[in-house]
Amino acid sequence: MKIAEKKALKRESIIQAALQLFATNGFHRTTIPDIAIKLQMSVGNLYNYFSSKDILAQEIIRYTSEVLGEKIREVNDTDASAQEKIKQIVTVYFTMAKEKPEMIEYFLRVYLSNREVFSDGCEGMVCVSGFITEIMVFFDENVSSGELRNQDFFSAFGLFMGYLGGMVFLKGEEVLPKEIEYYIEDISRNIYNALKA
Amino acid sequence: MKIAEKKALKRESIIQAALQLFATNGFHRTTIPDIAIKLQMSVGNLYNYFSSKDILAQEIIRYTSEVLGEKIREVNDTDASAQEKIKQIVTVYFTMAKEKPEMIEYFLRVYLSNREVFSDGCEGMVCVSGFITEIMVFFDENVSSGELRNQDFFSAFGLFMGYLGGMVFLKGEEVLPKEIEYYIEDISRNIYNALKA
Amino acid sequence: MKIAEKKALKRESIIQAALQLFATNGFHRTTIPDIAIKLQMSVGNLYNYFSSKDILAQEIIRYTSEVLGEKIREVNDTDASAQEKIKQIVTVYFTMAKEKPEMIEYFLRVYLSNREVFSDGCEGMVCVSGFITEIMVFFDENVSSGELRNQDFFSAFGLFMGYLGGMVFLKGEEVLPKEIEYYIEDISRNIYNALKA
Amino acid sequence: MKIAEKKALKRESIIQAALQLFATNGFHRTTIPDIAIKLQMSVGNLYNYFSSKDILAQEIIRYTSEVLGEKIREVNDTDASAQEKIKQIVTVYFTMAKEKPEMIEYFLRVYLSNREVFSDGCEGMVCVSGFITEIMVFFDENVSSGELRNQDFFSAFGLFMGYLGGMVFLKGEEVLPKEIEYYIEDISRNIYNALKA
DNA sequence: GATGAATGAGCTTTCATTCAT
DNA sequence: AATGAATGAAAGCTCATTCAT
Numbered sequence: 001m002k003i004a005e006k007k008a009l010k011r012e013s014i015i016q017a018a019l020q021l022f023a024t025n026g027f028h029r030t031t032i033p034d035i036a037i038k039l040q041m042s043v044g045n046l047y048n049y050f051s052s053k054d055i056l057a058q059e060i061i062r063y064t065s066e067v068l069g070e071k072i073r074e075v076n077d078t079d080a081s082a083q084e085k086i087k088q089i090v091t092v093y094f095t096m097a098k099e100k101p102e103m104i105e106y107f108l109r110v111y112l113s114n115r116e117v118f119s120d121g122c123e124g125m126v127c128v129s130g131f132i133t134e135i136m137v138f139f140d141e142n143v144s145s146g147e148l149r150n151q152d153f154f155s156a157f158g159l160f161m162g163y164l165g166g167m168v169f170l171k172g173e174e175v176l177p178k179e180i181e182y183y184i185e186d187i188s189r190n191i192y193n194a195l196k197a
Numbered sequence: 198m199k200i201a202e203k204k205a206l207k208r209e210s211i212i213q214a215a216l217q218l219f220a221t222n223g224f225h226r227t228t229i230p231d232i233a234i235k236l237q238m239s240v241g242n243l244y245n246y247f248s249s250k251d252i253l254a255q256e257i258i259r260y261t262s263e264v265l266g267e268k269i270r271e272v273n274d275t276d277a278s279a280q281e282k283i284k285q286i287v288t289v290y291f292t293m294a295k296e297k298p299e300m301i302e303y304f305l306r307v308y309l310s311n312r313e314v315f316s317d318g319c320e321g322m323v324c325v326s327g328f329i330t331e332i333m334v335f336f337d338e339n340v341s342s343g344e345l346r347n348q349d350f351f352s353a354f355g356l357f358m359g360y361l362g363g364m365v366f367l368k369g370e371e372v373l374p375k376e377i378e379y380y381i382e383d384i385s386r387n388i389y390n391a392l393k394a
Numbered sequence: 395m396k397i398a399e400k401k402a403l404k405r406e407s408i409i410q411a412a413l414q415l416f417a418t419n420g421f422h423r424t425t426i427p428d429i430a431i432k433l434q435m436s437v438g439n440l441y442n443y444f445s446s447k448d449i450l451a452q453e454i455i456r457y458t459s460e461v462l463g464e465k466i467r468e469v470n471d472t473d474a475s476a477q478e479k480i481k482q483i484v485t486v487y488f489t490m491a492k493e494k495p496e497m498i499e500y501f502l503r504v505y506l507s508n509r510e511v512f513s514d515g516c517e518g519m520v521c522v523s524g525f526i527t528e529i530m531v532f533f534d535e536n537v538s539s540g541e542l543r544n545q546d547f548f549s550a551f552g553l554f555m556g557y558l559g560g561m562v563f564l565k566g567e568e569v570l571p572k573e574i575e576y577y578i579e580d581i582s583r584n585i586y587n588a589l590k591a
Numbered sequence: 592m593k594i595a596e597k598k599a600l601k602r603e604s605i606i607q608a609a610l611q612l613f614a615t616n617g618f619h620r621t622t623i624p625d626i627a628i629k630l631q632m633s634v635g636n637l638y639n640y641f642s643s644k645d646i647l648a649q650e651i652i653r654y655t656s657e658v659l660g661e662k663i664r665e666v667n668d669t670d671a672s673a674q675e676k677i678k679q680i681v682t683v684y685f686t687m688a689k690e691k692p693e694m695i696e697y698f699l700r701v702y703l704s705n706r707e708v709f710s711d712g713c714e715g716m717v718c719v720s721g722f723i724t725e726i727m728v729f730f731d732e733n734v735s736s737g738e739l740r741n742q743d744f745f746s747a748f749g750l751f752m753g754y755l756g757g758m759v760f761l762k763g764e765e766v767l768p769k770e771i772e773y774y775i776e777d778i779s780r781n782i783y784n785a786l787k788a
Numbered sequence: 789g790a791t792g793a794a795t796g797a798g799c800t801t802t803c804a805t806t807c808a809t
Numbered sequence: 810a811a812t813g814a815a816t817g818a819a820a821g822c823t824c825a826t827t828c829a830t
Contacts (some may be wrong), residue, residue: 007789026313028225031824033792042791044828053825112366113310116223124372148388154364154373155383159356162363167355169309175321176351194387205813215809229800250800302826401810420707422619425803427813436812438807441694447804506760507704510617516768548758548776556757561749563703569715570745580746586787598793623821627811633795646823 009051014039014064020061023102027057054117061111061118061127063151064103068096069130076137082147082196087139094180097168101102104168112165135160139162139195149197159194163187201241202378208246211236216257224254225310251314257316258308261300263353265293266327273334279344279393282335284385287361291377294365301365309362332357336392346394355392360384405443406457408433412493413454417496421451448511455521456506457510458497458518462490463524470531474589479532484558488574490561493579498562506559529554533589543591550589557581592732602640603654610651614693617618618705639744645708650715652702652709655694659687660721667728674785676729678779681755685771688759695759703756724753730786740788750785754778 019040021030032053036043044090050056063175075088114115119125125132139156142148146155167187171180214235218227227252233240272331273284294301308315308325321331336353338362339345345353365383368377406411411432415424426447431435444450469482491498507511512521518524533550536542540549561581565574608629612621623644627634633777641647688695696754702709702719707716716723730747739747758778762771 025309029313032826033824036792043826044792045790048789067229085241109310109312113306114223114367116226118267124370151251151383151387152375152380154367155380155387158364158380158384159360160366162361163356163358163365164359165363166359167351169359171354172312173321175811178349183349183355185353186348188347190352190356190391193390193393196390200813207814225799228798240800241817242815244801247800385820415814420705423707426805428804433828437805439811441805503704503706507700508617508621509763510702518715545777545781546769546774548761549774549781552646552758552761553754553772553781556760557750557752557756558753560753560756561745561828562755564745564749566706567715572743577743577746577749580742581749582748584742584750587787588781588785590784594792601793619820634821638822639793642822682789735798782822 003067007049011059014049014056015060015063016043017105018056019064019100021103022060022110025146027110027117041197053119057110057114057117058121058127060106062130063121064084064106065130066134067127067130068093069132069134071096072131072134072138075134076134076141082145083192084190085142085147087184088197089160090191093164094168094184097171098180101172102183104165105172108165108169108172130195132157148195151195156195159191163191175196199327204246211238211246211253212245212257212260215253216261216303218297219254219257219307220302224314228368253320254307254311254314255301255318255324258319262325262327262385264300264327265290266329268293269314269328269331269335273331273338279339279342280310280389282339283389283392284381285359285380286335287385287388291359291364291381294368295377298369301362302369303371305362305366329354343394349391353392356388360388367394378388404456405453406452406500408435408440408443409454411456413458413500414452414496414537416454416504417499421504423512447581449515450554451504451508451511452515452521454500455516456524458500458524459526461524461526463526463528464561465490466525466528466532470528470535476536476539477582477586479536480586480589481578483532483554484578484582487558488562488578491565492574493528495566498559502559502563502566526551540591542589545589553585553588595602604615605632605637605647606651606654609647610655610697613651613701614696616653618701618708620757646668646712648701648705648708649712649718653721655697656711656719656723658722659684660725662687663722663725663729664745667725667732670730672732673736674779674783676733677783678775679694680751681775681779681782684755685759686777687711687772688762691764695756696763699719699756699760699763709741723748737788739786742786750782754782 014035014097018030018035021034021038025034032046035056036046050059054087064158072089075085075092078085078088080088093104107128120125135157136153139148139153147182164187165181167176167180170176176183213230215227215232218231218235222231224375229243230240233243233381236243261340268289272282272289275282275285277285281376290301292333323343330355333350336345336350361384362371364380365375373380408429409577412424412429415428415432426440428573428590430449433440444453465486465500468581469479470485472482474482487498501522516519519529529546529551533542533547537544558581561577562576564570570577606747607620609626611630612625616625622768623634623637625638626647635693658677662683665675666683669679671679690784698719700786709726726748728746730739730744734741751763758767758771759773761767767774
């Protein structure tokens with residue numbers, strides 16, 4: 001294996017470890033030594049891969065956004081109806097919240113908060129474009145097909161992002177009386193009703 | 198003026214000052230001395246009113262939730278249709294986000310994040326019950342009247358809280374190309390379509 | 395009752411309250427507000443009776459030394475033999491350690507430590523002269539009577555003070571397997587053997 | 592030199608420096624920065640060696656107890672009579688009080704007071720077992736040999752510890768009119784008379 | 789590449805004392 | 810005499826980052 005590849009692999013392992021710690025304990029409660037210990041790596045060496053804690057946090061949100069965007073792209077690539085696709089997107093999101101909760105949690109608890117950390121390098125939504133782009137594709141395609149009503153993109157995007165994020169937040173607070181899957185049906189219907197032509 | 202009254206006033210002035218600083222700069226980036234300086238008060242005296250930074254943060258979310266809940270209660274108390282009430286609630290929320298942005302920002306950037314801070318004393322949603330209760334009243338009344346479809350409360354609540362919060366977050370990120378009021382129409386319609394019977 | 399008398403009574407009640415708190419929690423862990431609360435008195439008023447925390451601590455050791463000295467004086471005033479008097483003194487000390495533990499504890503944990511507190515006003519042993527004087531009387535009288543060997547006073551005084559204090563310390567540490575009274579016999583004999591002519 | 596060795600050396604140098612400061616100025620009057628300055632070391636780095644001020648204080652008493660215990664062990668290992676050994680132990684103790692006063696002072700002014708500091712980790716006498724064990728050995732061996740009277744161990748231990756500690760305390764208070772060595776003769780005789788068979 | 793000891797500014801919190809009322 | 814809000818210096822501890830090895 002080439003050196004560059006090894007380095008890339010290590011970079012990703014750092015991202016994974018840091019993602020978990022940040023998502024679980026919060027950005028400020030996770031220290032660089034914490035991450036190094038989890039990786040059985042020295043603090044100094046960690047800095048050979050990421051030049052600061054903030055930069056690391058930024059790379060993580062990029063990575064997370066890509067992974068989530070990829071899943072939605074797969075949905076977009078099917079032939080399903082808009083209604084079905086909505087349900088699939090909700091399912092993808094909630095499944096991930098259940099199986100890889102750290103990704104969604106990272107989004108909610110690290111990225112949405114701690115804006116200072118992302119203000120220099122992730123202004124606006126540049127670091128989550130992977131995810132946004134796919135939602136945008138979904139929306140545009142299904143408006144074009146006539147299945148969804150044509151409206152301001154942000155009105156539609158906020159619905160998706162806010163609604164799904166909000167539900168996962170409630171789950172995280174252990175406020176929801178039922179498992180998260182239970183709500184897929186209701187929520188998909190609500191979103192579809194909100195957006196349909 | 199009685200001493201107790203004076204003390205209550207001072208308490209509230211601390212809450213207001215801290216609310217602004219926390220919302221603007223984040224919980225961890227705001228120091229107790231920062232708050233004391235803004236109030237032209239000594240650090241030690243601040244601790245005569247709130248026994249810790251965390252407790253102060255908790256009192257603020259309670260206060261904020263009360264204020265927002267009160268506004269929604271006023272909407273609930275009118276004779277308007279469910280559709281109109283939804284629009285009024287959205288308007289109330291966005292107006293507040295515009296005029297007293299610190300309250301909504303606090304909700305999004307301090308309360309939703311930094312869960313450790315609220316985990317002991319504000320478990321679940323106890324410190325935001327003022328707000329939640331009114332949303333619940335709105336939902337129950339309008340399901341009873343037959344205007345809204347009967348569904349799981351959390352499916353409906355997540356829509357409100359997540360959607361509105363998400364939009365304000367996008368506003369805060371300066372991602373929205375238009376002023377927030379611009380979206381009232383779309384969003385109210387989306388929510389109504391999602392929830393209507 | 396005269397005003398001066400009332401003031402004296404209040405002074406003593408402050409001494410008692412502070413004695414207990416200092417002995418139980420230590421000098422530095424006891425705050426002036428703690429003492430004021432225990433007395434249901436304001437902090438400011440407390441300063442009308444004692445001009446500083448250190449001064450208060452000094453008054454307490456004087457008071458304690460007087461009380462203990464008085465008990466020993468009663469022993470000295472009897473007609474008992476030196477051997478019996480030793481046993482009575484040990485008994486007096488241990489009984490006090492059991493019934494009013496705060497006095498002995500104060501001696502051990504506040505006065506012997508925290509020397510800075512007593513360095514200005516209680517230099518040397520001036521604040522415990524009440525106790526020392528009686529031990530001195532006991533020693534001198536019983537050397538004169540020929541019952542005790544004539545030796546350096548401090549060699550004898552150190553034996554009394556150190557031995558008894560040491561035992562009470564061990565009691566405080568819950569190191570002693572038996573009740574403190576159990577040791578009276580042994581210790582009295584040891585002291586008598588050490589000092590007898 | 593190996594890294595582990597260097598680290599151990601540094602640990603000990605911290606113990607020595609802190610021992611001196613604590614013994615001289617008291618536990619609460621000695622700050623972590625004080626210790627760091629004395630060592631020409633940063634505050635943060637000090638915490639790489641001892642996780643808290645309390646833990647540091649506990650390690651010091653362990654260290655001190657070992658050193659003192661070692662000296663007494665040497666006495667125990669000789670063939671001298673009980674009477675001679677008592678004199679040697681007293682001499683060891685007073686010599687140390689003269690030459691390394693900080694060790695005995697630490698015992699008296701930091702360990703015996705400030706019990707909160709030692710309550711979690713040094714309960715009972717676990718942190719001074721090095722010293723106690725040797726006194727116990729001395730006592731048991733010389734009871735077995737018939738030179739000392741068989742009595743409760745704590746009655747004998749309290750005599751040693753309290754008497755010697757008390758004398759050093761009086762020395763520290765500058766109450767003793769003579770040098771500490773002057774008292775060796777008297778005190779050894781007193782202890783022997785108290786304990787002999 | 790890898791290590792981890794070292795740095796030091798910065799944080800939250802405490803508390804003896806004062807003083808206007 | 811009595812109150813207790815107000816002061817502010819000082820404490821213990823944390824942690825992102827550096828750099829000699």
